[in-house]
Amino acid sequence: MIRVVLPYHLRTLARVGGEVKLEVEGQVTQRSVLDALEACYPVLRGTIRDHVTQQRRPFLRFFACEQDLSHELPDAPLPDAVATGAEPFLVIGAIAGG
């Protein structure tokens, strides 16, 4: 079971409370986790990755296990602790005021 922590506005949009728990088939990567997330919560399509290019939206970052994984390749394996559910995969919005 993969644990994903979404920023507040995406939790509201997807109508979920705390962490999201996902089943991910095969290798656990950014792409497979986000595919599983969007399959469960279709309204999130286009909000984390661009619809067409599948690039991460510029004001979002991916963290896990105290590492910034934002610039890892989408098919690179995520840390074992994420794959086993010991640690969550964090989708973080850039801090900004206003």
Add this chain to the structure above:
Amino acid sequence: MSSVRVLVGTRKGAFVLTSDGKRKRWAVTGPHFGGWEIYHLKGSPVDPNRLYASQTSGWFGQIIQRSNDGGKTWEAPGGGMTTAPSGMPVVESNKFVYDTSPETGKPLTTHQWYDGTQHPWEFKRVWHLEPSLTNPDTVYAGVEDAALFRSTDGGQTWQEQAGLRGHGTGPKWQPGAGGMGLHTILLDPSDPERIYIAISAAGAFRTNDAGKTWKPINRGLKSQYIPDPNAEVGHCVHHIALHRSRPSVLFMQKHWDVMRSDDAGDSWQEVSGNLPTDFGFVIDVHAHEPDTIYVVPIKSDSEHYPPKGKLRVYRSRTGGNDWEALTKGLPQRNCYVNVLRDAMAVDSLDSCGVYFGTTGGQLLASPDAGDTWAPIVRYLPAVLSVEVQTLP
């Protein structure tokens, strides 16, 4: 007895304000989509409980929301699970993809960037949603970077009306300080094939064939901030309005200048007349008097607040040139708010109501065509748009 529903888009959510025909006591709900920018929301003239909203965020992009109960509940159209052959869900209500050349697959055109160089089109957000006059599932979206999209399935999917960008003047379009947005969409109630749109800073355009082909309609506009002040395109049109009984007469608030056209935009004449300043954003037309129009003069393009700190709506009963200041109930000192281009609307009760929202979060209403004003609410987030529905 008729009632009124006011739809307010703000920097931090949407609000729905309702009242009976007296328009003295108001119920306010919201914020809907709290914390998100709601550029615009508008109801279908055919089914007033069908509302569309543009929900946007610099972080998460564009979301389209739809309500079937007058704003009590909302959904992202098609947000339920629909699986494509690849196994992925199909959700495209927030997918706005520009057309490419069918021959080369390359972008249709580029536009001028702030520094004068050419720049590719990049989707940012939906500025304006205009539901069809005849079908509640058909709705147009004016977007930044400027283009017109249409949905015929209640907002689930969107297709660009690419004749607008493809007609040849795209390389001369340029963004204003607020971006290059298509912000005004006027559907001609007498001719379903005729649509007017306006873009900052490209100008006004018209189609006579339901969006297949477009032509610029800017003759008579003069703009000192472009190399040729009389150019075919490049003008910063802020808003256009028409009266449904006379859809070939258009009123325009340009960056500077209030303009009028009596020939569906083929030519324009200035009607700024005795306004204290002819810079501004909003313009609207009385529901029952086609020659009664409203503007809110703003000091200048460098100082976006009312002259002398006095918030005044100006009304012309002669289709322009002769203007009277409307001040009763409006702050007449120390007022430095702005009124943005989509933030004025009218109702169609016997005594026409006029409404506008400010960047200071005030929503002001006049139940008597502008003679007197009072705030409905005072402390909303900055108001981006105001629409009014008159309900049976």
